[in-house]
Amino acid sequence: MSDFEAVNAALEAEAPALHRTLSPLGRRAVFPQGIPFQAAEARDKAFNGTIGQITDGHGGAVPLPSLAAGLAGLRPDGPLGAAARNRALLYSPVQGMSEVRELWRRRQRRDAPPGVPSSLPLVVDGLTHALSLCADLFAGEGRPVVVPEPFWGNYRGTFEGRTGARLLPAPMYRDGRFQPASLAAALAELPAAEPALAVVNFPSNPGGYSPTAAEREELVASLLAAADQRPLMVLCDDAYAGLVYDDAVPRASLYWQLAGRHPRLTAVKIDGVTKELAFFGGRVGFLTFPYAPDSAAAAALESKVKFLLRATVGSPVSVTQALVAQALGSPTLEDEFEAVRRLLAGRVATLADALAACDPALLRPLPFNSGCFALVELPAVEDGGAGLDPETLRRHLLAHHDVGLVSVRPRYLRIAHCSVDAADLPELVHRLRRGATELAAG
Amino acid sequence: MSDFEAVNAALEAEAPALHRTLSPLGRRAVFPQGIPFQAAEARDKAFNGTIGQITDGHGGAVPLPSLAAGLAGLRPDGPLGAAARNRALLYSPVQGMSEVRELWRRRQRRDAPPGVPSSLPLVVDGLTHALSLCADLFAGEGRPVVVPEPFWGNYRGTFEGRTGARLLPAPMYRDGRFQPASLAAALAELPAAEPALAVVNFPSNPGGYSPTAAEREELVASLLAAADQRPLMVLCDDAYAGLVYDDAVPRASLYWQLAGRHPRLTAVKIDGVTKELAFFGGRVGFLTFPYAPDSAAAAALESKVKFLLRATVGSPVSVTQALVAQALGSPTLEDEFEAVRRLLAGRVATLADALAACDPALLRPLPFNSGCFALVELPAVEDGGAGLDPETLRRHLLAHHDVGLVSVRPRYLRIAHCSVDAADLPELVHRLRRGATELAAG
Numbered sequence: 001m002s003d004f005e006a007v008n009a010a011l012e013a014e015a016p017a018l019h020r021t022l023s024p025l026g027r028r029a030v031f032p033q034g035i036p037f038q039a040a041e042a043r044d045k046a047f048n049g050t051i052g053q054i055t056d057g058h059g060g061a062v063p064l065p066s067l068a069a070g071l072a073g074l075r076p077d078g079p080l081g082a083a084a085r086n087r088a089l090l091y092s093p094v095q096g097m098s099e100v101r102e103l104w105r106r107r108q109r110r111d112a113p114p115g116v117p118s119s120l121p122l123v124v125d126g127l128t129h130a131l132s133l134c135a136d137l138f139a140g141e142g143r144p145v146v147v148p149e150p151f152w153g154n155y156r157g158t159f160e161g162r163t164g165a166r167l168l169p170a171p172m173y174r175d176g177r178f179q180p181a182s183l184a185a186a187l188a189e190l191p192a193a194e195p196a197l198a199v200v201n202f203p204s205n206p207g208g209y210s211p212t213a214a215e216r217e218e219l220v221a222s223l224l225a226a227a228d229q230r231p232l233m234v235l236c237d238d239a240y241a242g243l244v245y246d247d248a249v250p251r252a253s254l255y256w257q258l259a260g261r262h263p264r265l266t267a268v269k270i271d272g273v274t275k276e277l278a279f280f281g282g283r284v285g286f287l288t289f290p291y292a293p294d295s296a297a298a299a300a301l302e303s304k305v306k307f308l309l310r311a312t313v314g315s316p317v318s319v320t321q322a323l324v325a326q327a328l329g330s331p332t333l334e335d336e337f338e339a340v341r342r343l344l345a346g347r348v349a350t351l352a353d354a355l356a357a358c359d360p361a362l363l364r365p366l367p368f369n370s371g372c373f374a375l376v377e378l379p380a381v382e383d384g385g386a387g388l389d390p391e392t393l394r395r396h397l398l399a400h401h402d403v404g405l406v407s408v409r410p411r412y413l414r415i416a417h418c419s420v421d422a423a424d425l426p427e428l429v430h431r432l433r434r435g436a437t438e439l440a441a442g
Numbered sequence: 443m444s445d446f447e448a449v450n451a452a453l454e455a456e457a458p459a460l461h462r463t464l465s466p467l468g469r470r471a472v473f474p475q476g477i478p479f480q481a482a483e484a485r486d487k488a489f490n491g492t493i494g495q496i497t498d499g500h501g502g503a504v505p506l507p508s509l510a511a512g513l514a515g516l517r518p519d520g521p522l523g524a525a526a527r528n529r530a531l532l533y534s535p536v537q538g539m540s541e542v543r544e545l546w547r548r549r550q551r552r553d554a555p556p557g558v559p560s561s562l563p564l565v566v567d568g569l570t571h572a573l574s575l576c577a578d579l580f581a582g583e584g585r586p587v588v589v590p591e592p593f594w595g596n597y598r599g600t601f602e603g604r605t606g607a608r609l610l611p612a613p614m615y616r617d618g619r620f621q622p623a624s625l626a627a628a629l630a631e632l633p634a635a636e637p638a639l640a641v642v643n644f645p646s647n648p649g650g651y652s653p654t655a656a657e658r659e660e661l662v663a664s665l666l667a668a669a670d671q672r673p674l675m676v677l678c679d680d681a682y683a684g685l686v687y688d689d690a691v692p693r694a695s696l697y698w699q700l701a702g703r704h705p706r707l708t709a710v711k712i713d714g715v716t717k718e719l720a721f722f723g724g725r726v727g728f729l730t731f732p733y734a735p736d737s738a739a740a741a742a743l744e745s746k747v748k749f750l751l752r753a754t755v756g757s758p759v760s761v762t763q764a765l766v767a768q769a770l771g772s773p774t775l776e777d778e779f780e781a782v783r784r785l786l787a788g789r790v791a792t793l794a795d796a797l798a799a800c801d802p803a804l805l806r807p808l809p810f811n812s813g814c815f816a817l818v819e820l821p822a823v824e825d826g827g828a829g830l831d832p833e834t835l836r837r838h839l840l841a842h843h844d845v846g847l848v849s850v851r852p853r854y855l856r857i858a859h860c861s862v863d864a865a866d867l868p869e870l871v872h873r874l875r876r877g878a879t880e881l882a883a884g
Contacts, residue, residue, distance in 0.1 A: 025604065034595035035848055038836065042846020047870040049857045050846045052647060052814045053722040054782060057863025062782055064720055066772030070765040073514035091722045125567055125725070128756035136604075153476035157753030162467065162578075205494060278506055280495040280533045281760025283567070311599035312754060314570035318723025320761050323512040330508035340496060340504055372494045394480065404484020404492045406477055415491045421499025428489040 004030045007300040014297035017231035017264040021195040023140030023163070031306040036094050036315075053091055061089035071319070078326040079103060088322035092315045094306045096123025100321045103328040104286055105293075108269070111252035116259050118269065119298040121286035122305050123316045127239050130270040130287040132158050136308050138197055138233055139165035146186045146198040148172040150375065150408045152205045165197075172207065176364055176377065180215040184222030187232065195231040198223065200254050203240035203371030206406070206414040208348075210249050210370040220257045227265035234258055238271040240371040242337065245345040249369055259290035266290060273324050275372070277333075278340055282320035344372070347417040347425060354429035362386050362436040363413075372418035376432070378411045386440040396439055401431040446472045449742040456739035459673035459706040463637040465582030465605070473748040478536050478757075495533055503531035513761070520768040521545060530764035534757045536748045538565025542763045545770040546728055547735075550713070553694035558701050560711065561740040563728035564747050565758045569681050572712040572729040574600050578750050580639055580675055581607035588628045588640040590614040592817065592850045594647045607639075614649065618806055618819065622657040626664035629674065637673040640665065642696050645682035645813030648848070648856040650790075652691050652812040662699045669707035676700055680713040682813040684779065687787040691811055701732035708732060715766050717814070719775075720782055724762035786814070789859040789867060796871035804828050804878040814860035818874070820853045828882045838881055843873040 001009065007030045011019040031037065039050040054062050061068075068089065076082040079099045087097070095101070101120045108118065124130045131154075139145055141164040147155050149169030159165045170186035172179055183198050190196055200219075202210045211219055226232055236255040244251045258267035272285030287305060291297040309316070327333055351374055355365040358376070361384065368374040378393065379385025390407035397403040406414040413432070420428060443451065449472045453461040473479065481492040496504050503510075510531065518524040521541045529539065537543070543562045550560065566572045573596075581587055583606040589597050591611030601607040612628035614621055625640050632638055642661075644652045653661055668674055678697040686693045700709035714727030729747060733739040751758070769775055793816055797807040800818070803826065810816040820835065821827025832849035839845040848856040855874070862870060 028603065032595060032599065034599075038848050039846070041840060045840065045846040046844040047862065047866055047873065048846040049859065049862045049870060050848050051861050052858050054717070054720050054786065054814065054860045057861065057866055061722075062720055062785065064769060064775060064778040064782070066775045066778055067719055067721055067765060067769040069517075070515040070768050073512040073516075075511075087723070089721060089723050125755045125759070126757075128752070129754060132754045153474060154752060154756070157474065157476075157749060161470065161749065162753050275496070277509055278496050278504055279509055279531060280503075281529070281531050281764075283755065283757075283759045307599060307603065310570070310596060311604050312571065312574045313567045313725065314596070315568075315725070317567070317725045317759050317762060319765065320759060322723075323509060323761065326512050327506060327509040333506060333508045336506040336508055340506070343504065344496065372496065398483060398487065402488040404481070404487040404490040406480050406492050416494050417491065419493050419495060419497045419499065420489065420491045424489055424499060428491060431489065 003033070004028070007303050010296040010300040014295060015266065015291065018233065018266045020231045021138050021197070021233050021266070023136065023138055023143065025140060026137035026304060029137065029304040029307040031303040031310070036310065051091070055090070061086050063089050074322055074326060079329040080322055080325050084322050084326065088319045090318060092123070092318040092321055094310050094315050095302060096316050097321045097325065100325050103325060107328065108271070108288065112256050116256055117290050117292050118259065119289040119291050119301070120293040121288040122302060123321060124285045124287055124309060125313055125316055126283040127237065127270055127272045127274060127285040128154060128158065130272070130285045131235065131237065132162070133287060133305055133308050134235055134268060134270070135159045135163050135165065137304060139163040142166060144168050144190055144194065144196045146170050146183050146196065148183065148199065148201060148204065150206055150412050152201070155199065173366055173377070176366055178209060178211060178215060178367065180211060180218040181222040184226045187226040188229070190230065193230050197233045197235060199235045199237055201237040201239070202254060203243055205239065205371060206373050206408050206412065207366060207375050208368035208371040208373040209366070210244050212248070213250055216250060216254070216257065220254070223258065224262050224265060227262040231264050233266045233268065236267060236269050238269060240275050241271055242276060243341055243344060243372065244370040245341070245348050246369040277324065277327055277337070279324070282323065283317055284320050284324050344418060347420070347422045350422045351415065351417050351425045351429070354426045358433055359437070362388060362440055363433065372416055374415045374417060375408070376413045376415065378413065380411060388436060388439055393436060393439055397432065397435045401435050403428060403431045403435070405432070445475070446470070449745050452738040452742040456737060457708065457733065460675065460708045462673045463580050463639070463675050463708070465578065465580055465585065467582060468579035468746060471579065471746040471749040473745040473752070478752065493533070497532070503528050505531050516764055516768060521771040522764055522767050526764050526768065530761045532760060534565070534760040534763055536752050536757050537744060538758050539763045539767065542767050545767060549770065550711070550730065554698055558698055559732050559734050560701065561731040561733050561743070562735040563730040564744060565763060566727045566729055566751060567755055567758055568725040569679065569712055569714045569716060569727040570596060570600065572714070572727045573677065573679065574604070575729060575747055575750050576677055576710060576712070577601045577605045577607065579746060581605040584608060586610050586632055586636065586638045588612050588625050588638060590625065590641065590643060590646065592648055592854050594643070597641065615808055615819070618808055620651060620653060620657060620809065622653060622660040623664040626668045629668040630671070632672065635672050639675045639677060641677045641679055643679040643681070644696060645685055647681065647813060648815050648850050648854065649808060649817050650810035650813040650815040651808070652686050654690070655692055658692060658696070658699065662696070665700065666704050666707060669704040673706050675708045675710065677710050677712060680711060682717050683713055684718060685783055685786060685814065686812040687783070687790050688811040719766065719769055719779070721766070724765065725759055726762050726766050786860060789862070789864045792864045793857065793859050793867045793871070796868045800875055801879070804830060804882055805875065814858055816857045816859060817850070818855045818857065820855065822853060830878060830881055835878060835881055839874065839877045843877050845870060845873045845877070847874070
């Protein structure tokens with residue numbers, strides 16, 4: 001059996017629903033026995049002339065001193081040991097550094113109920129890269145991808161623009177309230193048995209919302225029921241994991257309530273350091289599948305992801321993996337994250353107070369309890385509102401009120417409180433209200 | 443006119459040959475007026491609530507101290523100034539940091555004859571990413587892509603595996619000699635007027651070869667003549683730029699001899715810090731088009747690349763851009779690179795001496811004068827050789843001689859002298875010869 005056949009046969013046997021969801025590209029993707037494969041085989045040889053990176057011949061980097069000086073902050077007492085600086089300079093394995101993968105898996109599984117499977121996460125260049133790799137593997141021409149609406153605009157580029165998939169927005173709010181079953185309702189309109197993808201993203205972007213325990217139950221039950229009808233892949237976009245400001249709202253990823261629960265539902269976990277370690281410029285993301293690390297299904301998916309990763313970016317970034325490893329080795333890290341969470345919790349309280357004064361004909365704040373954003377609806381005329389256009393209001397605020405916000409179709413403005421000082425939020429909202437009033441007055 | 447129409451109309455007017463080479467994905471790729479676009483518009487506003495990254499509200503990062511400690515080597519007196527560490531932690535613009543783009547452009551143009559155009563390079567996640575973005579923009583189902591043979595195996599994944607393009611290998615060597623016109627010969631076999639891509643890669647991987655001045659003239663003339671027949675895009679993969687060890691051999695990129703020379707030939711420059719700054723783990727590459735920075739064609743291509751980059755990896759890596767900026771600001775950088783070049787030049791001399799003793803029936807070293815590799819041909823029976831299989835020999839060397847090399851189809855072994863100590867090269871070659879002799883004896 002060829003590598004290609006073996007990899008696909010392993011998935012067909014161990015993960016039949018996922019196998020039916022593979023795109024044509026996903027089906028043919030298999031890591032070849034090329035240079036990284038041959039280099040891995042030669043790793044322990046006395047004479048290793050496989051890898052095209054410049055070393056001293058004994059595994060040591062030969063850096064330019066002007067460049068290496070910038071890495072002085074990498075210490076020899078972290079998880080990568082004395083080799084940390086060296087490894088930051090050289091190529092990462094295509095699947096990521098094993099220490100980083102193990103450390104991240106341990107951190108992910110703090111929230112894992114016993115017995116729920118998860119693979120050793122693959123390291124990728126940020127969360128978008130993980131989404132894009134899933135799009136390559138599982139989307140493609142015509143494949144339905146249900147996303148909560150309003151949604152992060154980049155989903156359109158990643159799934160529809162690049163692969164030709166069909167993005168199907170499912171309205172998340174009705175009368176200003178979160179609708180837990182709306183993804184499942186959108187899935188129910190598809191022809192029976194057609195494979196589909198769905199994205200869940202909590203805390204949400206742009207909504208800044210995380211469901212309550214009761215809403216979660218309804219959401220999970222509706223997705224499990226949807227999997228009775230078709231092979232369903234649920235991509236858990238956990239970009240904002242942990243940034244929850246209401247103590248009554250669950251913080252764990254939905255992945256842990258979906259993985260391994262239904263033979264036709266495949267949950268995939270997409271997370272990373274961008275927000276979880278407040279490291280936006282690092283581009284370290286992770287892609288995790290619902291199979292045990294030593295399973296044939298996990299190995300087959302790793303082969304496919306490595307093929308795509310090698311063919312798109314070569315290998316993930318070593319420097320920022322080394323920085324992440326060092327941070328993950330720190331005993332104070334979680335306290336440091338908690339300080340950031342508290343900072344944002346304070347802004348959310350201030351912002352909620354300020355938004356409470358909005359005229360509901362012009363601006364209706366949607367519920368927000370988590371993440372980096374708040375969303376304000378500009379209610380339609382048929383909904384008793386003034387029907388302001390969000391893009392027009394955005395431009396008006398830019399031009400006349402020195403305020404920058406983001407307009408989101410079909411009728412929302414997104415406020416990124418994560419990048420505004422709490423002291424400025426009341427004035428920002430004041431100007432938003434004034435701008436909306438001016439626009440409504442014509 | 444919509445953005446989409448405007449971008450494509452600009453290319454049709456200013457770059458008609460390139461426009462005809464766009465893939466279906468390349469045609470529809472246009473940077474949307476989404477969050478990065480709206481954030482750029484809001485950059486100078488007093489109240490800026492556009493970007494989903496956590497700041498103090500005044501542009502300062504809010505890093506976790508355990509993570510920020512790793513960035514202590516970024517100094518305030520480099521090209522990014524006092525904000526260097528801050529900018530390393532936050533998102534990069536999708537097109538890359540302007541200082542890095544300007545500094546790299548200046549460095550590229552040291553080799554530029556007056557008047558040859560080049561855009562402000564776009565920052566991407568390493569050279570493979572630049573190749574992959576070109577594959578998305580210009581390759582796609584059935585598009586012919588002529589590559590020198592033997593070729594770096596990842597070209598197959600990037601062009602053929604991912605996009606469905608047809609990889610057409612053009613033999614680079616005959617009787618152990620470099621064939622400058624062989625890319626053009628392969629192009630000549632295609633139907634007239636069919637758009638095509640060709641990759642030039644000097645110093646070559648896996649060949650370790652750079653053409654002499656006379657061979658360059660023949661190569662350039664043959665490609666210009668090929669462009670009489672069809673829209674031709676020449677991707678200049680300059681991964682190993684500058685690593686030339688024969689003073690009589692030109693070091694400048696072929697890009698500077700191709701760009702702007704023929705209305706139907708579009709040269710694209712692909713380079714990066716991986717080898718040019720010996721920074722393998724940094725993943726900072728550049729993609730440069732043959733149009734002036736302020737031209738409509740450069741702006742249109744930037745829009746397309748930004749769409750794809752945002753949809754695949756979000757934004758390029760800030761940390762390693764900051765490290766590269768710091769290194770590019772160092773007055774000793776080029777001397778430091780020269781020291782690496784001399785180190786490899788010494789290995790190349792040692793390796794050439796050792797290979798001279800090979801039995802030409804078993805192993806025929808091909809000429810090498812540059813880059814990171816030497817290539818040894820295992821001559822076929824019809825060519826007076828023993829016809830050893832390179833993959834069999836590779837496995838034999840691994841199993842019995844503690845030596846790791848890379849097998850390259852159809853009949854080569856690649857020696858990465860860049861990762862072997864000069865003192866070990868004679869013994870490595872000795873074992874290679876012994877292994878080949880054993881295999882030939884059956």
